[in-house]
Amino acid sequence: MTASADDFRHMAQALKLAARGEYSTRPNPRVGCVIARRGEVVGCGFHHHAGGPHAEVVALGQAGPAAAGATAYVTLEPCNHHGRTPPCVDALIAAHVARVVYACDDPNPLVAGQGAARLRAAGIDVVIGPLGADARVLNRGFFSRLERGRPFVTLKTGMSLDGKIALANGQSQWITSAAARADVQRMRARSCAVMTGIGTALADDPALTVRDASLDLGGVPPARLVLDAALRLPPTARLFADPAPVIIFTASVDADRRGALEAAGARIETVPGVAGRLDPGAVLRRLAELSINDLLVECGPQLAGALLDAGLVDELVCFVAPKLLGADARSAFAVAAPDSLGACLTLEIVEVGRIGPDLRLVARPVPA
Numbered sequence: 001m002t003a004s005a006d007d008f009r010h011m012a013q014a015l016k017l018a019a020r021g022e023y024s025t026r027p028n029p030r031v032g033c034v035i036a037r038r039g040e041v042v043g044c045g046f047h048h049h050a051g052g053p054h055a056e057v058v059a060l061g062q063a064g065p066a067a068a069g070a071t072a073y074v075t076l077e078p079c080n081h082h083g084r085t086p087p088c089v090d091a092l093i094a095a096h097v098a099r100v101v102y103a104c105d106d107p108n109p110l111v112a113g114q115g116a117a118r119l120r121a122a123g124i125d126v127v128i129g130p131l132g133a134d135a136r137v138l139n140r141g142f143f144s145r146l147e148r149g150r151p152f153v154t155l156k157t158g159m160s161l162d163g164k165i166a167l168a169n170g171q172s173q174w175i176t177s178a179a180a181r182a183d184v185q186r187m188r189a190r191s192c193a194v195m196t197g198i199g200t201a202l203a204d205d206p207a208l209t210v211r212d213a214s215l216d217l218g219g220v221p222p223a224r225l226v227l228d229a230a231l232r233l234p235p236t237a238r239l240f241a242d243p244a245p246v247i248i249f250t251a252s253v254d255a256d257r258r259g260a261l262e263a264a265g266a267r268i269e270t271v272p273g274v275a276g277r278l279d280p281g282a283v284l285r286r287l288a289e290l291s292i293n294d295l296l297v298e299c300g301p302q303l304a305g306a307l308l309d310a311g312l313v314d315e316l317v318c319f320v321a322p323k324l325l326g327a328d329a330r331s332a333f334a335v336a337a338p339d340s341l342g343a344c345l346t347l348e349i350v351e352v353g354r355i356g357p358d359l360r361l362v363a364r365p366v367p368a
Helices: 003-019 053-069 088-094 114-121 132-138 140-146 178-190 198-204 255-264 280-287 301-309
Strands: 032-037 040-045 071-074 101-104 125-128 154-160 164-168 194-197 223-227 248-251 264-268 296-299 314-319 347-355 357-364
Touching: 003 032, 003 040, 003 053, 003 071, 003 101, 003 357, 032 053, 040 053, 040 194, 053 071, 053 088, 088 114, 088 314, 132 140, 140 154, 140 296, 154 178, 154 198, 154 301, 178 296, 178 314, 178 347, 178 357, 194 198, 194 301, 198 223, 198 301, 255 264, 280 301, 296 301
Parallel strands: 071 101, 101 125, 154 296, 154 314, 194 223, 194 296, 223 248, 248 264
Antiparallel strands: 032 040, 032 071, 154 164, 314 357, 347 357
């Protein structure tokens, strides 16, 4: 059965509902649901936080008896397994909906087509695909983790017009504007975790927290991650002043340093290291195992370069201030030097905008 104009219209509304959980559903996907009968919406809902009711259950609760014979529009295939909550297909079947339209299949192997099969077995018509690309974008980190085995990686940098992130003496606060920094707060809130390198952690002593109290985090703030091959992070770092999780990736086996950092509240993860540096691919694979969907990286030039050189950056967000810091200032990216212009790392600029006095550029690496 093909989708109708009404199917697309109601799915668009379901996607808007799903987006209301953009800061709060981690590590679950953002999902919205609309129940419509004879073209009239009788119930709607979205998933707010992990462990809370799923979008379908919220919408069915609002619809009540009117759900019988109606169509349910869901932005992701309804689940068919017991997790923190019962299967959504059971609720849809019990409500006697006549039809379910969902945007895209759930890549979770516990679902992956089984939800649709269960609905069809119960005599419910199933239509798949309306606005599926939009639904995938909304949950790009979730799809990345389950399909590629690593989070969707966004590398953020604030720099001057001549590509510098700090003066030669290390001063960097503040190159970009308050408006740009407010946008970074929203970027952090959308992420499952915020990662930096030990160089930045030692130089800036960042907290990496979401400080905008107006953003609903669903009670679960993003984790803060530090790549620290030799465990140089002091237990007195500002990271430990906030209760949000701190995870340190290291290659060190120094029991005393591990113990001190664990006593301060850190979780220590050991990954392979070569020549004093950690394997960034191994870090990302472990983050996928820890259910990290969207990873925001705020770091110095060395880690930025390592991630870019390894092809592990999915999106680059640059806040560019109308300032020139000069030839001796510190560059943003320590990428490997190419032998020719044809061999250089190329990016596609997909978005350009103004934010306060600064530019906001969004670019994606072009595959070789």
